[in-house]
Amino acid sequence: MVLGVGLGRRAEYDLFGEEWDPRRIARRYDETLELLARFWSGERVTFHGEFFDVDDVALLPTPEQRPRIPVLVAAFWPNRRPVRRAARWDGLMPVVDPDPDGPDLTALMTYYREVADEPGEVFLYVDGAGLTDARVDSYRDLGITWLASDCISGGRSTEENLELVRRGPPPGERPRVAPAGRPCDSRPMTTETRTAAAVSPADIENGRRAYELDRAHVFHSWQAQALFQPMTVLAASGSHVWDGEGNRLLDLSSQLVYTNIGHQHPAVVAAIQEQAGRLCTIAPQHVNDMRSEAARLVAELTPQGLETVFFTNGGADANEHAIRMARLHTGRQKVLSAYRSYHGGTQLAVNVTGDPRRFANDYFGEGVVHFMPAYTYRSYFGSTTEEEESERALRHLEDMILLEGPQNIAALILETIPGTAGIYLPPPGYLAASGS
Numbered sequence: 001m002v003l004g005v006g007l008g009r010r011a012e013y014d015l016f017g018e019e020w021d022p023r024r025i026a027r028r029y030d031e032t033l034e035l036l037a038r039f040w041s042g043e044r045v046t047f048h049g050e051f052f053d054v055d056d057v058a059l060l061p062t063p064e065q066r067p068r069i070p071v072l073v074a075a076f077w078p079n080r081r082p083v084r085r086a087a088r089w090d091g092l093m094p095v096v097d098p099d100p101d102g103p104d105l106t107a108l109m110t111y112y113r114e115v116a117d118e119p120g121e122v123f124l125y126v127d128g129a130g131l132t133d134a135r136v137d138s139y140r141d142l143g144i145t146w147l148a149s150d151c152i153s154g155g156r157s158t159e160e161n162l163e164l165v166r167r168g169p170p171p172g173e174r175p176r177v178a179p180a181g182r183p184c185d186s187r188p189m190t191t192e193t194r195t196a197a198a199v200s201p202a203d204i205e206n207g208r209r210a211y212e213l214d215r216a217h218v219f220h221s222w223q224a225q226a227l228f229q230p231m232t233v234l235a236a237s238g239s240h241v242w243d244g245e246g247n248r249l250l251d252l253s254s255q256l257v258y259t260n261i262g263h264q265h266p267a268v269v270a271a272i273q274e275q276a277g278r279l280c281t282i283a284p285q286h287v288n289d290m291r292s293e294a295a296r297l298v299a300e301l302t303p304q305g306l307e308t309v310f311f312t313n314g315g316a317d318a319n320e321h322a323i324r325m326a327r328l329h330t331g332r333q334k335v336l337s338a339y340r341s342y343h344g345g346t347q348l349a350v351n352v353t354g355d356p357r358r359f360a361n362d363y364f365g366e367g368v369v370h371f372m373p374a375y376t377y378r379s380y381f382g383s384t385t386e387e388e389e390s391e392r393a394l395r396h397l398e399d400m401i402l403l404e405g406p407q408n409i410a411a412l413i414l415e416t417i418p419g420t421a422g423i424y425l426p427p428p429g430y431l432a433a434s435g436s
């Protein structure tokens with residue numbers, strides 16, 4: 001659910017015999033929104049503003065959506081205040097000539113991006129008839145995230161429109177900006193807002209209970225369980241997470257270096273929701289359109305000759321399979337791997353791992369030989385420049401291969417950029433040369 005709000009036009013106030021005083025209405029509108037957001041938290045609210053007095057009132061039940069129902073603000077251009085209001089809330093509905101090449105929409109979107117820390121959803125009504133793919137791309141480039149065409153005036157009855165909404169988008173359609181000719185893009189908005197909204201005291205309370213349950217029942221990887229004091233994450237949005245006390249923090253490690261696209265990205269949320277609605281799981285032996293498409297996309301990126309993708313449950317699983325395949329294929333046993341690397345938590349993967357996490361399970365039975373990685377910042381080779389590091393680390397690797405016996409080596413496993421073992425970039429040339 002989304003709440004669309006706007007100041008309205010004079011005619012709308014005249015109709016109800018209300019006074020048209022835009023400045024006063026805008027102040028009331030801001031106060032209303034503030035009050036509404038506080039009511040949605042479920043907490044008891046006491047509020048004394050210019051227009052409203054509230055004493056110790058809780059509005060229950062609270063909305064499912066957290067931290068709140070997204071608020072999209074309509075903005076007539078060239079009025080700048082509504083755009084600034086949209087920047088403070090969760091998104092914008094431009095009321096403007098919708099020509100993507102026209103001056104108004106471009107100016108409005110430029111201003112919105114200027115004033116919004118993190119631009120939210122932008123919802124635009126357009127004429128579906130003239131909606132070509134190129135035009136959809138222009139809208140996307142401008143930062144429009146939703147297009148609605150013909151929803152209201154498409155010549156359909158209300159019942160027909162409702163039926164379209166119920167049916168949802170056509171299967172397989174993933175971009176949130178509708179392609180040409182689609183009658184009505186009725187995809188659900190993300191339930192997360194993308195602006196900084198504090199979590200509610202009820203969320204914090206919920207987080208405390210989660211913490212207690214975690215400490216009682218959850219076993220965390222790579223931790224001394226009794227000493228561990230994990231951080232609670234109550235919510236996340238864009239580059240931020242909210243900790244157990246409701247503090248908004250910049251997530252500089254992207255949780256575990258894997259949410260680089262940002263938390264709760266609307267495209268990711270929409271794709272997951274859509275797929276969950278179609279088919280939640282597929283057994284390995286069947287064909288599925290999404291898996292086929294994912295494989296095709298991976299094959300587009302991999303070097304020639306690597307056109308087939310084997311989907312596994314995770315990194316350790318993938319590495320185990322890759323090494324077993326290399327061993328079967330070559331008939332050799334040894335695997336070369338860098339110290340300071342991390343390759344997973346299963347028996348072979350943790351032994352291939354070059355950081356100390358393998359110690360407790362290292363019985364030298366896995367056929368793994370470790371070498372020193374290229375690491376200019378703390379060079380193992382006394383290098384002072386990246387070029388030197390690349391050259392010396394490669395010489396070391398070559399010596400290792402020669403002295404271990406190339407005829408015995410089934411595989412060399414190397415992270416492009418180590419992640420969970422620490423982030424260090426290989427010097428230029430190192431990766432390509434080590435592969436050859």
Ligand SMILES: Cc1ncc(COP(=O)(O)O)c(C=O)c1O
Pocket residue numbers: 313314315316317319342343344345415418419420421
């Ligand atoms: C480079 C690398 N390889 C393998 C793994 C293991 O992946 P998983 O935890 O999915 O088994 C990780 C996980 O952090 C990793 O960073």
